[in-house]
Amino acid sequence: QQQVRQSPQSLTVWEGETAILNCSYEDSTFNYFPWYQQFPGEGPALLISIRSVSDKKEDGRFTIFFNKREKKLSLHITDSQPGDSATYFCAALASSGSWQLIFGSGTQLTVMP
Amino acid sequence: DPKIIQKPKYLVAVTGSEKILICEQYLGHNAMYWYRQSAKKPLEFMFSYSYQKLMDNQTASSRFQPQSSKKNHLDLQITALKPDDSATYFCASSQDAGGYEQYFGPGTRLTVL
Numbered sequence: 001q002q003q004v005r006q007s008p009q010s011l012t013v014w015e016g017e018t019a020i021l022n023c024s025y026e027d028s029t030f031n032y033f034p035w036y037q038q039f040p041g042e043g044p045a046l047l048i049s050i051r052s053v054s055d056k057k058e059d060g061r062f063t064i065f066f067n068k069r070e071k072k073l074s075l076h077i078t079d080s081q082p083g084d085s086a087t088y089f090c091a092a093l094a095s096s097g098s099w100q101l102i103f104g105s106g107t108q109l110t111v112m113p
Numbered sequence: 114d115p116k117i118i119q120k121p122k123y124l125v126a127v128t129g130s131e132k133i134l135i136c137e138q139y140l141g142h143n144a145m146y147w148y149r150q151s152a153k154k155p156l157e158f159m160f161s162y163s164y165q166k167l168m169d170n171q172t173a174s175s176r177f178q179p180q181s182s183k184k185n186h187l188d189l190q191i192t193a194l195k196p197d198d199s200a201t202y203f204c205a206s207s208q209d210a211g212g213y214e215q216y217f218g219p220g221t222r223l224t225v226l
Binding site for chain 1: 117144146148155156157158161168169171203207210211212213214215216217218219220
């Protein structure tokens with residue numbers, strides 16, 4: 001049972017466009033949602049995160065929009081650059097006390113110059 | 114300088130053997146984790162430790178044993194290796210208990226023949 005779902009599986013945008021990556025979850029007790037960026041051969045790097053008490057979090061070109069009622073969130077990358085080409089993972093923190101992050105399957109983003 | 118060190122970067126083992134994956138973090142964090150990433154599944158949580166105490170174990174098999182000799186070390190011993198154990202194993206850490214703001218190491222890619 002996949003508790004965190006991501007779409008699309010892959011996304012291609014042109015340089016300068018806004019890339020929109022989607023994520024949804026099932027467990028209403030999830031309260032913290034980080035996004036990770038991963039390049040081939042490297043570990044996931046924490047990019048930006050949001051807690052369920054907020055509906056928006058911005059950090060430079062990266063913005064998370066969060067809809068608690070619909071259990072959905074999205075990552076917007078504005079002015080996309082070729083260097084943003086990577087796999088992006090949405091995750092959720094299980095609130096059962098185990099401290100485990102539950103990851104989605106990822107969105108592979110390609111930014112064309 | 115890398116803040117989370119994982120050794121080795123690549124590891125090849127034969128079925129039935131035993132290996133130890135090394136993880137050291139120099140972020141001054143109090144909690145450490147192990148995750149596994151394979152081609153078939155998203156990043157999967159395995160263990161969480163806080164102040165060298167096991168907090169959660171989501172690994173069904175006792176063949177996987179974390180070992181913490183110091184607060185900033187969390188090694189992973191895997192016995193009776195199987196081809197299905199082939200994956201990249203990531204160590205992560207966070208400042209405090211609770212699982213927020215987890216930072217990942219570069220990973221150890223294990224191949225079991």
